[in-house]
Every structure is written in structure tokens, then in C-alpha cells.
Amino acid sequence: MPWMVAIGMLILWELVCRLFHIREFILPAPSIIAKALAEYRIPILEHSWWTLITTLLGFGFAIVVGVLLGVAIGFSTLVYTSLYPLLIGFNAIPKVALVPILVLWFGIGAVPVVVTSFIISFFPIVVNVATGIATTEPELADVLRSLGASRLDVLRKVGLPRSMPYLFASLKIAITLAFVGSVLAETMGGNAGLGFLMVTAAARFDMALVFGGLAAIAVMAVGLFVICVAIERRMVRWAFRGELVM
DSSP states (O other): HHHHHHHHHHHHHHHHHHHOOOOOOTTTHHHHHHHHHHHHHHHHHHHHHHHHEEEEEEEHHHHHHHHHHHHHHHHHHHHHHHHHHHHHHHHHHHHHHHHHHHHHHHHHSSSHHHHHHHHHHHHHHHHHHHHHHHTTTTTHHHHHHHOOOOHHIIIIIIIHHHHHHHHHHHHHHHHHHHHHHOOOOOHHHHHSSSHHHHHHHHHOOOHHHHHHHHHHHHHHHHOOOHHHHHHHHHHHHGGOOSOOOO
């Protein structure tokens, strides 16, 4: 069904562009975008590889920091009251306002891209992991404590396994946000990547190449989303009574 919907939308898009004679520099037809993808396949692949690497680096750091902070916040009331309001305030800051600061600090290149990808994607991981641990059923904790388990034992045997479905739910959100952060930083302070490629193409009104870059981003994001779903099916199948829904 997703393939049928996508093909139907592309056909409708093509017909609208043809029937209403929409100019290419405003909205190129899918056939023109396909030609641009074929013509510029080498630079698109090179910039896609750069964007993928920087996004995965930022996403990897986001997983490590997000899980550690989420566990600390969900486990400790003191950490929750100390850090959680600060995290909410930091997350409310528009990330587009942080990119020029990162470029000033680290210069043009990969570092601002990785940092922006990390900043924009780690918050959902923190919130979901903390929620999974903090909402552990008191009955389970009481049973374990009656058997002599410590708080750390309860966290290890109940809290962490219970937070796994929350973690994977956040990863599927965070991976798409990581691409948003990478492309945002590339458009404002990058010298490579799909964001840089699209800005360069837009400057010469090559909208077909711009849409080609968007298509490449979408393909990579969907691919990584599918990988997250596959790992989720493998690791936390026990958490779902019926068929896992993405």
C-alpha cells in the first residue's frame, strides 16, 4: 500500500505540472527530478555519504547521552528535579539559532553538523527512557524488594527492560530528527553534504537538483527507520501482544 500511494502521488504530481505548465524552477515534475538524479548521481552519492556519516555520528552520541540521562532522570528524583527543567528549556531553543554559534566555535565543517544532529535528536530519547523507568509498576518493585533486591537490582531487572519499547519508539523519532539537524547545519555552515548541495543548487535555480537532494534524504531516513524497526522486532518482540505496528 505505501508503494501504491507513493506512485499515485507521483503520477498526480506529474499531471499537475504538465497540465498547468508549472515552470521547472518553481516545481519540477517527477520525471525532471529523475533526470537530475541520473545526471548528478555522482555528486549526490558523495554528498549523501557525507550527510549519512555525520548524521549517524550525531545520532550515536544522542543514543549514548540520551540513554544515560534518561536512566538517571527516571531513577533519581533528585536528578529529575535538577536536570529535567533545564533540558526542557534547552530543547525549546530554536536549533536554527544555535547553528551560527556552533559555526563560530568549531568552524565550517563536520563538527557543527554532528553537534546539531546530536542536539536535535537526543531529547526524545531522554524523555522516553526516563518515562519507561519512572512508570515501573510499584507492585513489581515491591515483589523484588521483598526478595532482597536493591534499588539497582530493580532498575536492572525491571526498569531497563521495561524502558526498551520506549527507547525504540524514541529512536524511530530521533533518527528523522537527526537528519533534520544535519541538513540544517549543512545549509547554514557546511562545506559538504546534501544541505550544502541543495543550497548551491537553489542559488542557480536548479530546483530539480534541490528536489533530488530531498529525495536522497528521504530515502536514507526511511532506510534507517526500517533498520530501527527491524532491531525493535528482534529485541522487544515480547513487549507486543499482537503484530508490531510501526
